Amino acid sequence: MKTNTEVLQIAKRTLEAEVEGISGLAERINNDFYVIIERILSLKGRVVVTGVGKSALIAQKIVATFNSTGTPSVFMHAADAVHGDLGIIQKDDLVICISKSGNTSEIKILVPLLKHGGNTLVGMVGDKESYLARQADYVLDTTVEKEACPLNLAPTTSTTAQLVMGDILAVCLLECRSFSSEDFAKFHPGGSLGKRLYLKVSDLYINNEKPEVPPHASVKEVIIGITRDRLGATVVVNKGTIEGIITDGDIRRMMEKYDSVHGLEAKDIMSKSPRKIESSELAVNALELMRSNNITQLIVADNGEYKGVVHLHDLLKEGII
Incomplete structure (x- = not known):
């Protein structure tokens, strides 16, 4: 086993090698890249991304990113293509074929079949003189000087370069489409990410009680x-007008301040000018308001009309936090 110092040195050396490999991509983005973006934006079909080995894994990730950012895509394994999966490709599709060497046997079998179908073929390749680069209509050059692997064998820097190139494509496409956070939410309805983008305060407060007391309510009635x-609070409402809020914290402060609560009313212990939020606001905005004011509940009010209360627990339950 290597020492702590040696392991840390290896980690840093690997990171530096990866960073150096990625930085070289900037010099290789040329007019082919622009034309590829232009072709994809005008596609009537989908982007089919294919590869073999580690490149196939990168292809799957690129497909996932494309689909989630508005570019319809599908993955096809290069080895399976010749056993029936070529049927995935339709006449209006564009194909991106990923390979480090561009000279593997699977690629040499697959490329003529792709060319025969008449689809636009993009080669994402680490060797511009390779078979794939020469046969492709357009080339995305992901050449790296060396792998981070000390043996210069295991795909490391090369697959990172492929992954980054895929991200570059996806970001360019989504910006060219003016892809918005609302569009993103349509493709991510599940999980905390989606909920942060579409869940509103109105979806939460309606599941709670609507606590309220008049200004002259006794302390007992308040408690x-x-x-x-x-909900850890009640709202003080006078003839439809919100006058304040009384929380668990206000009750504790009352006990510290007064020797006797006899004769005290809601208006005497409430916090005036309470924080409010409209029901149409995103739930994530409610969370930020709670955090910035160090509180656990907000009054929901539309144009001054009291609607209810949203609590920090509601946000926790929905996975917003």
């Missing part, structure tokens, strides 16, 4: 209301 509705 009973807070306990009953289980």
